[in-house]
Amino acid sequence: MALRTEVVGRGVGGRRQPPHDAMEGLVKKLRERISELERLTDILSRGKYDWETTFDAIQAPVSLLRSDYTIQRANLALAAVAGEEITKITGQKCYQVFAGRQTPCENCPAQQALTRDWPVRSTLKHPIRDRDYEVHAYPFAGARGGAKALVMHYRDVTEERRLHQELIQQEKMAAIGMLAGGVAHEINNPLGGILAFTQLLIRDHKGDEQIHTDLEEIERAALRCKKIVQDLLDFSRASSGHDKLPVRINDILERSFGFLKREFLSLNITLVPQLAMDLPEVVGDANRLQQVLLNIMTNATQAMPKGGTLTVATMFEPIKEQIGVVVRDTGMGIPPENLDRVFDPFYTTKAPGKGTGLGLSISYRIVRDHGGTITVASTLEKGTTFTVWLPAIEPAAVAGSPADRSRRKG
Numbered sequence: 001m002a003l004r005t006e007v008v009g010r011g012v013g014g015r016r017q018p019p020h021d022a023m024e025g026l027v028k029k030l031r032e033r034i035s036e037l038e039r040l041t042d043i044l045s046r047g048k049y050d051w052e053t054t055f056d057a058i059q060a061p062v063s064l065l066r067s068d069y070t071i072q073r074a075n076l077a078l079a080a081v082a083g084e085e086i087t088k089i090t091g092q093k094c095y096q097v098f099a100g101r102q103t104p105c106e107n108c109p110a111q112q113a114l115t116r117d118w119p120v121r122s123t124l125k126h127p128i129r130d131r132d133y134e135v136h137a138y139p140f141a142g143a144r145g146g147a148k149a150l151v152m153h154y155r156d157v158t159e160e161r162r163l164h165q166e167l168i169q170q171e172k173m174a175a176i177g178m179l180a181g182g183v184a185h186e187i188n189n190p191l192g193g194i195l196a197f198t199q200l201l202i203r204d205h206k207g208d209e210q211i212h213t214d215l216e217e218i219e220r221a222a223l224r225c226k227k228i229v230q231d232l233l234d235f236s237r238a239s240s241g242h243d244k245l246p247v248r249i250n251d252i253l254e255r256s257f258g259f260l261k262r263e264f265l266s267l268n269i270t271l272v273p274q275l276a277m278d279l280p281e282v283v284g285d286a287n288r289l290q291q292v293l294l295n296i297m298t299n300a301t302q303a304m305p306k307g308g309t310l311t312v313a314t315m316f317e318p319i320k321e322q323i324g325v326v327v328r329d330t331g332m333g334i335p336p337e338n339l340d341r342v343f344d345p346f347y348t349t350k351a352p353g354k355g356t357g358l359g360l361s362i363s364y365r366i367v368r369d370h371g372g373t374i375t376v377a378s379t380l381e382k383g384t385t386f387t388v389w390l391p392a393i394e395p396a397a398v399a400g401s402p403a404d405r406s407r408r409k410g
């Protein structure tokens with residue numbers, strides 16, 4: 001076009017056209033071209049806008065991925081999880097910027113989807129920033145026969161998983177509860193017989209030291225069995241039929257501190273109570289709630305054989321209308337792979353005779369029967385925190401602002 005302009009403009013050779021007409025024709029064509037171009041650009045930018053807003057409107061993280069895990073594009077949700085600006089995400093490896101790892105995530109479906117050339121879905125083995133994700137990988141052919149790429153869609157299944165696990169835990173508890181309750185009941189009577197007759201024999205053999213010592217040994221063993229059977233019966237006891245009255249959690253704690261005082265002294269454990277003032281009461285069975293708190297504090301004590309600090313805090317959460325009890329130790333901690341198991345009946349890491357593995361499963365049941373929750377968090381070698389939440393009574397009746405209510409005394 002530039003050439004023609006020159007030819008016409010200079011009017012070299014051929015029949016001379018009036019330069020004015022030629023220019024006009026040219027300008028017209030140019031105008032047409034320009035508006036065509038504008039129209040196309042408009043379509044393109046609208047397309048880009050539509051595509052980007054659609055992509056960003058999706059609340060779950062989504063990305064376009066090359067086969068080597070390089071992110072070609074990512075949406076805002078992915079940038080938010082990664083904690084990175086969206087402009088800085090492109091070109092990075094997804095497992096680095098998104099998952100914070102040095103190698104691809106275990107169970108990532110990307111490679112499988114590429115090989116099979118078919119969508120693949122799987123759940124990542126490890127959480128990403130404390131959330132569990134189910135990942136959908138959709139392979140597609142690159143533009144103009146380019147290398148295959150993937151659309152990756154991440155679905156947060158943390159809550160779903162938690163509910164599922166809770167359900168399993170409850171079913172497991174119910175089944176074991178029934179079994180254990182039945183067995184314990186059967187054992188209870190003969191055990192009572194053994195104990196009674198042993199005690200009779202002990203009385204009758206005061207003179208014979210050897211027999212006396214042996215009988216005492218039998219008695220000790222039988223008493224220990226009785227304690228285990230009692231625990232089992234406690235564990236299997238149904239929730240109904242218990243007295244539920246207003247209970248002051250702080251009073252229960254103070255009483256429990258008294259029980260454990262000697263333990264604290266001998267193990268060199270410093271108790272730091274942080275009990276909230278004006279704590280609303282909860283409705284419950286004081287004895288059973290005490291059992292829960294004693295179990296947790298006893299475990300904490302046993303986790304600090306070389307001494308440490310036991311912090312026990314209570315608080316009121318006005319939004320949830322719940323009372324919280326947080327028991328934190330500076331003990332050995334629990335390995336992450338065992339954290340899920342501590343509430344399982346008979347799960348214990350203690351030497352035979354030291355632990356039955358029933359304390360926390362009983363506590364779990366009792367707290368659940370009270371409409372509450374019990375959770376654990378732990379760091380190996382640093383310590384463990386158990387948190388119990390229980391529904392408060394009539395929080396509206398409690399005087400003072402939320403700030404007043406959650407004030408703590410040191």
Ligand SMILES: Nc1ncnc2c1ncn2[C@@H]1O[C@H](COP(=O)(O)OP(=O)(O)O)[C@@H](O)[C@H]1O
Nearest residue numbers: 299300303342348349355356357358359360384
């Ligand atoms: N505060 C804690 N610190 C470390 N480990 C703990 C703590 N509390 C509980 N555990 C672990 O959970 C297991 C189960 O506890 P529990 O049900 O009370 O049974 P037991 O105390 O009889 O072993 C313990 O054996 C221990 O491994």
Ligand SMILES: [Mg+2]
Nearest residue numbers: 295299359360
């Ligand atoms: Mg215990």
